[in-house]
Amino acid sequence: GQQVMQIPQYQHVQEGEDFTTYCNSSTTLSNIQWYKQRPGGHPVFLIQLVKSGEVKKQKRLTFQFGEAKKNSSLHITATQTTDVGTYFCAGPPGGSYIPTFGRGTSLIVHP
Amino acid sequence: ETGVTQTPRHLVMGMTNKKSLKCEQHLGHNAMYWYKQSAKKPLELMFVYSLEERVENNSVPSRFSPECPNSSHLFLHLHTLQPEDSALYLCASSQRTGDSYEQYFGPGTRLTVT
Numbered sequence: 001g002q003q004v005m006q007i008p009q010y011q012h013v014q015e016g017e018d019f020t021t022y023c024n025s026s027t028t029l030s031n032i033q034w035y036k037q038r039p040g041g042h043p044v045f046l047i048q049l050v051k052s053g054e055v056k057k058q059k060r061l062t063f064q065f066g067e068a069k070k071n072s073s074l075h076i077t078a079t080q081t082t083d084v085g086t087y088f089c090a091g092p093p094g095g096s097y098i099p100t101f102g103r104g105t106s107l108i109v110h111p
Numbered sequence: 112e113t114g115v116t117q118t119p120r121h122l123v124m125g126m127t128n129k130k131s132l133k134c135e136q137h138l139g140h141n142a143m144y145w146y147k148q149s150a151k152k153p154l155e156l157m158f159v160y161s162l163e164e165r166v167e168n169n170s171v172p173s174r175f176s177p178e179c180p181n182s183s184h185l186f187l188h189l190h191t192l193q194p195e196d197s198a199l200y201l202c203a204s205s206q207r208t209g210d211s212y213e214q215y216f217g218p219g220t221r222l223t224v225t
């Protein structure tokens with residue numbers, strides 16, 4: 001079955017440093033979704049990318065979808081303590097609506 | 112956020128009890144999901160209901176039984192659970208049609224099996 005890998009599993013940064021998490025799927029995705037889960041909270045949808053090579057920005061967050069629609073990345077510029085949480089990527093294989101979630105990358109920001 | 116609600120928020124039950132988790136979505140979506148989230152494990156999809164179709168993860172034990180009476184309500188019936196079933200149970204909803212498949216999660220039910 002489809003597998004979605006995410007690296008790294010954990011990332012410690014000093015406040016102000018940049019952060020990147022990578023997502024790779026074993027199969028071509030119809031789209032890629034990114035979610036954030038704060039400690040003690042539930043996953044919250046951030047963004048969806050659909051087109052090959054698509055890049056979207058939300059303030060300090062930059063999301064990319066690979067040309068082959070099998071990989072994606074999330075980059076945060078100048079992290080803040082409010083960025084703390086686990087970031088999940090998720091994507092349905094082509095023809096499906098049910099996404100497979102990655103294991104997530106937990107971001108820890110030290111003030 | 113009140114788009115997807117779950118009750119109860121916390122549940123402690125013994126291994127011989129029977130309980131049910133409830134989920135309700137107010138977003139007009141046509142797909143609803145149950146996930147299990149354990150510490151140090153990825154989100155595990157348990158069941159999906161969409162347009163009268165049910166999809167299930169074959170690895171989910173039969174002591175978990177879903178019910179979806181309509182497109183807005185989803186239940187997870189629990190009986191004779193094991194301590195390893197202690198986890199956060201998340202409900203989510205999404206659209207199955209169109210271009211946007213993003214999922215909206217409820218706050219979850221924190222389940223402890225004693």
